[in-house]
Amino acid sequence: MGQYSKALSFYEKTLEIQQNTFPSNHPELATTYNNIGLVYDHMGDYSKALACYEKTTEIRQKTLPSNHPNLASSYNNIGSVYQTMGAYPKALSYLEKTLEIQQKTLPPNHPDLATTFNNIGWVCHSMGEYSKALVYLDKSLQIRQASLPSYHPHLANTYNTIGLVYNSIGDYSKALSYYEKTLDIFQKTLPIDHPSHAETYNNIGSVYQTMGDYSKALSYYEKTLGIREKILPSNHPSHAETYNNIGSVYQDMGDYSKALSFYEKTLEIREKTLPPNHPDIAITYNNIGLIYNSMGEYSKALSYYEKTLQIQQKSLPSIHPALADTYNNIGRVHSSMNDYLNTISYYKKALQIQQVVLPFNHPSLATTYNNIGRTHAAREHYSFALQYYQNALKIQENVLPSNHPSLAETYNNVGEMYRLTGDCLTAQQYYDKTLKIQEEVLPPNHPSLATTYSNIGQVYYAMKKYERALSYLEKTLKIQSISFPSNHPSLARSYYNMATILKGLHRYEDAVAHISQAVNIISNSIEPNYSQVEKYQEYLSELSAISSGEKVHKKTISEQWTYPVLFVLSSLEESQDEEQLAVQWILDMASNCRISGNQYIEAGDKDTAREHFQREFFDFMATPNTRVLTLLDPDNKHDWCDTQFNNKIFIRFIDSHLCHNHICTYIINQEMDGHFFFPDTQLELIMHWPPEHSDTRKYIYCRDQTSIKSIRETYGRCIAHKIFPADDLAFEIGHVQVALLRLLAKQAPEESPQRDEIASKAIEELECLSHMLKQMMTDQISEQPVEHN
DSSP states (O other): OHHHHHHHHHHHHHHHHHHHHSOTTOHHHHHHHHHHHHHHHHHTOHHHHHHHHHHHHHHHHHHSOTTOHHHHHHHHHHHHHHHHTTOHHHHHHHHHHHHHHHHHHSOTTOHHHHHHHHHHHHHHHHTTOHHHHHHHHHHHHHHHHHHSOTTOHHHHHHHHHHHHHHHHTTOHHHHHHHHHHHHHHHHHHSOTTOHHHHHHHHHHHHHHHHTTOHHHHHHHHHHHHHHHHHHSOTTOHHHHHHHHHHHHHHHHTTOHHHHHHHHHHHHHHHHHHSOTTOHHHHHHHHHHHHHHHHTTOHHHHHHHHHHHHHHHHHHSOTTOHHHHHHHHHHHHHHHHTTOHHHHHHHHHHHHHHHHHHSOTTOHHHHHHHHHHHHHHHHTTOHHHHHHHHHHHHHHHHHHSOTTOHHHHHHHHHHHHHHHHTTOHHHHHHHHHHHHHHHHHHSOTTOHHHHHHHHHHHHHHHHTTOHHHHHHHHHHHHHHHHHHSOTTOHHHHHHHHHHHHHHHHTTOHHHHHHHHHHHHHHHHTSSSOOHHHHHHHHHHHHHHHHHHHHHHHHHHHHHHHSHHHHHHHHSOGGGOHHHHHHHHHHHHHHHHHHHHHHHHHHHTTOHHHHHHHHHHHHHHHHOSSSOOGGGGGSTTOOOHHIIIIIIHHHHHHHHTSSSOHHHHHHHHHTSSSOOOOOOOGGGHHHHTTSOGGGHHHHHHHHHSOOOOHHHHHHHHTTOOHHHHSOTTOOOOOTTOHHHHHHHHHHHHSOTTOTTHHHHHHHHHHHHHHHHHHHHHHHHHHHHOOOOOOO
16 A cells, blocks of 8 residues: 555656646646556545546547547546446446447457457456356457467466356356466466466366365465465465455355454455555455354444445445445345344345346346345245245346356245245255255355255154154254354254254153253354244243153153053953953052041041042042043043042142143143043133143133043044054043054054954943942942941
């Protein structure tokens, strides 16, 4: 920057003398204005450069013939500034004026014509008109091949520009081919540490980076850096460019800390060597903003984007494409923060610029369409989102190769819309297209692959193919654990998704562990999304309740009703041992009641003894999962069962030290429809539950009542095997009947003619047990014990 300031100072002194010496339209004044414009151009002050070039042109238009070569030079300089400012139509207009003069005054193979064709090719490339760009670059190449030796550096420059175009359209093999031609010329004509070598290595590295071959990209960027460190001072702007490129590779690899380190090196050099409003500083601020956005530090990201915007608004025209890029980036941050109104506002600003200055099929338009689509998707406006995604896809399929990463991104977005609208098969087709491209062009640990694996997993989850869903989510977590910092929001989202899948697999403890991780990560991220924190915490509470209920459920199954249930539910052919154990359990239980009641008999209080026999028996059986005695009177025909036993069970259940909310939540989340078995006479009691149990109260109140009779009518045709998984024999609270039918579905062949017979016999056995228990209890209560003297 110091050299530019000195040059500017000398030129301004020259201008002052000339203004005092020459008339206002003297050719020498035009030359000095042109030189001052060149300095401002190099300093990045394009508005001042343009003003100087226009003064030069104004003088020359007055003093020179319309086809003078110096006028062509002035038009070329103005066109170059407009190109840099992103005003491509104006740039093209001035370059075409240059070309018109040169074609009239120069021979068809003149080197200056080749330069102009090359410059027009550059503008067409910037406008996304790649085929036109190649036409002009080919004209430049033909002139230089005809007029220059085969190893002339100008030929190398044309090869280099053609390589840039092929890189942009995704034809990476051709891009590499032209860059290698460039390198071949430079290696034969220039010293090994010439700056042109460094530039070519840089371009080759860019191709490998775009191809996703990050190790090769880094290798070439390091070659560039090695040359530049030898021949340039430590704060030269070219070092900043190299650091920037290395940082972008680490960004693409998801190594954000290293990327940030290199971007900060870039910024340090540019702030020392460039004026504060130079566009390159704006680019660096933008890149740092991208990193902070990827790391979930949204306020820092916005801060850097705003710095970018401030520079661009001062140094660029209001419709420059770079401004559109910045508006897009700011929109993405607001999207990450769920601020969708601001998101849409910034995306529309970007779109308005692009629709004015870019052709209708420019890839940058596709990017903005994708961004707007994502915002509509986040707001659940899926039809609008799909429309924007299809607009993007239409552009990309026309101008990009079939394996371009941007196509993969759009296929992914379209697939997401179909998944969210329930069309899982179509969604899977688009995700497969995405995955095919990404596995071809990206390294195995690329974050975009993690996203695709996650999306495919979500499709399998929606299709209830939980094991397959789990395998894809595990791939996602593996990549993200490598690529992202430990408190990255994407990790939290993946742990949350894993928890939902594990819940579907009834692996509740594992689900709780994963949702706990999600809560921990999202709570400790740099800028927590509090709505997400609340959502994850609520899900943690729900899963914890289910897990707790499951533990109690399994414990009471194993400890409290193993034998009586085995008696009813065991295989009819192999039930003898279980039946004996069940009968012994019943006799032991009755004996305990007798021993306790006899104490009252000994005291001469028969009525109390009778009441005690009943109370002890009811209390013993009325544990949260031991609902066998509900079968004593399944249709609630007898008042004594309704008023004595069922209320006893109900009161014992809700007063239990166990959290009935947990039990209830567990049942609700089973695949089968778990009903609580409460008679109507108890519904008033339900309504008096404490407020903290209102959800459970509402659930029980709203459930349909179930009985053996209704189950027999519903499942009498033995369709249980079609409703309940044959390998899942979890015993539901108060639902022995359904568990019985589920077991029957497992034991008998699917279309066995004996299924109806087996079902009827099993229900008879169940009712027989009910009768036996009732009779035993009646006998115990009515028996007159021997009085002792």
